[in-house]
Amino acid sequence: MSTSDRLLLFLHIGFAIFTLGPLTAATMSTPRYIRKRNVVVVRYLHRTTQIYGVATLGIFLFGLALAKGDLAEVWLSVSMTLFVVALVLLLIVERDQRKAAHLLEVAAAEAAPAPVTPRPDDEAEQASEKTEQDAPAAGPAAGPSAARGDIAQVQRGRIAAMSGVVALVWLVILVLMVWNG
Numbered sequence: 001m002s003t004s005d006r007l008l009l010f011l012h013i014g015f016a017i018f019t020l021g022p023l024t025a026a027t028m029s030t031p032r033y034i035r036k037r038n039v040v041v042v043r044y045l046h047r048t049t050q051i052y053g054v055a056t057l058g059i060f061l062f063g064l065a066l067a068k069g070d071l072a073e074v075w076l077s078v079s080m081t082l083f084v085v086a087l088v089l090l091l092i093v094e095r096d097q098r099k100a101a102h103l104l105e106v107a108a109a110e111a112a113p114a115p116v117t118p119r120p121d122d123e124a125e126q127a128s129e130k131t132e133q134d135a136p137a138a139g140p141a142a143g144p145s146a147a148r149g150d151i152a153q154v155q156r157g158r159i160a161a162m163s164g165v166v167a168l169v170w171l172v173i174l175v176l177m178v179w180n181g
Contacts, residue, residue, distance in 0.1 A: 005066065012062035019059065020170055023052035027093050027163035030100070034156045039104045046097040053090050059083075075180040079173045086169040089162045096159050100152035107151045 001009075026048040033041040060083055067076055 008062050008066045012059060012066055015055065015058040015062060019052050019055040022048060023056060023090075024163070024167050024170065026052065027090070027097075027159065027166065030093075030097055030163070031156045031160040034100050034104065034152050034159070037104055037108070037151065039101060039108060042097065042101045042104060046094065046101055049090070049094050049097060053087070053094060056087070056090075073180070075176045079176050082169050082173050086166045086173075089166050089169075093159050093162050093166070096155040096162075100155040100159070103152045103155070 026045045030042060030045045030049075033045065060080070063083075064080075067073075071077060071080075
């Protein structure tokens, strides 16, 4: 193995270690913060997914340079195909993260009531209305748990499923590389 091949291999492995770990952690932890309605963290994880998703292209490019046109090997073709499939799934995850962050922001804006200052002559009327509104509401929709779980539920499930599949694809590629490399 020549010095240039060793350098390419070092860069290939380095990019794999330093991009796939944070990318997988960001995508797999997103559903938890969607459930907690933490918009700031969801936006951060979305940005992390974008940055490390683009950086994973370095893995592909250095691996392609290492192959040196020897793409007739089945394991190389399978690995590259799986890598492209993982990138497509990451695009869907990134889209769902963006949409979930938007839905969480809209829900937070709707939940924050505008402050209203009552006039002094309306205080007695509002006090009687307030006691009527404070009565417990009947039905399963009442309570904080019903309001918490509905926002971005589809995106949360899709992100959880696809990030698990992407992590599994990374593991399959790793096994192919170790087994045949």
